[in-house]
Amino acid sequence: MLSDYYLYLKALHLLAMIGWMAGLLYLPRLFIYHLEFEVGSKPYETFCIMERRLLKIIMLPTILLTFLFGVLLAFATHAWLLPWFHMKLMFVLFLAALHGYFSKIAKNFSQGKLPSLSKKSLCFLNELPFLLAILIVFLAVLKPF
Numbered sequence: 150m151l152s153d154y155y156l157y158l159k160a161l162h163l164l165a166m167i168g169w170m171a172g173l174l175y176l177p178r179l180f181i182y183h184l185e186f187e188v189g190s191k192p193y194e195t196f197c198i199m200e201r202r203l204l205k206i207i208m209l210p211t212i213l214l215t216f217l218f219g220v221l222l223a224f225a226t227h228a229w230l231l232p233w234f235h236m237k238l239m240f241v242l243f244l245a246a247l248h249g250y251f252s253k254i255a256k257n258f259s260q261g262k263l264p265s266l267s268k269k270s271l272c273f274l275n276e277l278p279f280l281l282a283i284l285i286v287f288l289a290v291l292k293p294f
Contacts, residue, residue: 151225158225162218168211172203173244173278176251179203180264181271188261200255212248232294240285244278 151158183196219241228234251274254264264271 151221155222155225158218158222162215162222165211165214165218168207169215169248170278170282172208172211173248173251174275176200176203176208176255177271177275180251180254180258181268181275183258184263184268184271188263197255197259200258204252204255208248212245216245231292233288233292237285237288240281240288244281244285247274247278247281
């Protein structure tokens with residue numbers, strides 16, 4: 150039944166993933182710029198609003214849709230049984246954990262608490278989602294093992 154909708158599920162999964170990745174790549178960049186302003190200043194508060202809206206309006210719906218369509222695709226293709234899928238899922242769960250960590254940083258900023266991470270560490274966190282996405286896409290496309 151689900152296999153009849155495979156291409157639609159795949160397209161929806163990819164679109165949701167693109168939206169989620171956009172947020173995962175943009176949010177740490179906002180954190181880097183956010184560090185330049187004094188707690189309580191107008192620009193500081195503006196960044197808090199931008200981060201909260203990015204998380205609630207873009208990232209939360211797209212992570213949920215990415216997982217929903219991903220699970221439906223896994224059932225449609227019986228991917229649960231394949232080793233490449235287990236690795237892909239591990240990297241996706243790591244991305245989800247990173248999403249949670251970014252949410253925590255944004256919440257701390259909104260409470261006036263600056264992250265203990267350096268600008269250099271935030272720059273690395275800015276690149277990490279893309280590196281994970283590379284692994285995920287290659288696993289999904291090549292289906293090794």
